[in-house]
Amino acid sequence: DIQMTQSPSSLSASVGDRVTITCRASQSIRNYLSWYQQKSGKAPKLLISDASSLQSGVPSRFSGSGSGTDFTLTINNLQPEDFATYYCQQSYSTPQFTFGPGTKVDIK
């Protein structure tokens, strides 16, 4: 099975900051990588697919990059509504999806 790791596991940031979250796969997954945002008590929301494709309606301050084994989610100009947990997920070994352990972004 493909294993996904994320770093950091949590971070504290201020409104207006730039935040970078890293996701690493245990083997190449090409660009079959998605990012989700999950707020407390809510379902995950798809932000980015295919490593860098921003979903319709998602603010442009979110961006994704990477391919192969290393990927990055960047949030520019962090807003109050962005405080949440973020998960990466690989779909290379579809349908055996695997998710990363998550990165919690909270207020400094």
Add this chain to the structure above:
Amino acid sequence: QVTLKESGPALVKPTQTLTLTCTFSGFSLSTNGMRVSWVRQPPGQALEWLARIDWDDDKFYSTSLKTRLSISKDTSKNQVVLIMTNMDPVDTATYYCARTTYNFGPLDYWGQGTLVTVSS
């Protein structure tokens, strides 16, 4: 507008069988490429993919749970059913259903989730 909603018991006893239903709208599971997955999340933990059923009735299961899972669909009712046998307290989690529209694709729409507690 695509929506999905999970339903099922909130509490099951150890060794019992869990049956969850995902009722969706805004798409048809008879349309080429459509797929519905089940994903769960224990309290405070990460997401775990469980099973998927495709428009052509192909079925796929988590390697670690495949002996306990069964997934089926009723296209006329726009429903997908997940059955998990021999429930254990470690299976306590929020269970979600979610849609995929193409192979290698992401889970683009999710249900709100249903919390299932396993306790005697």
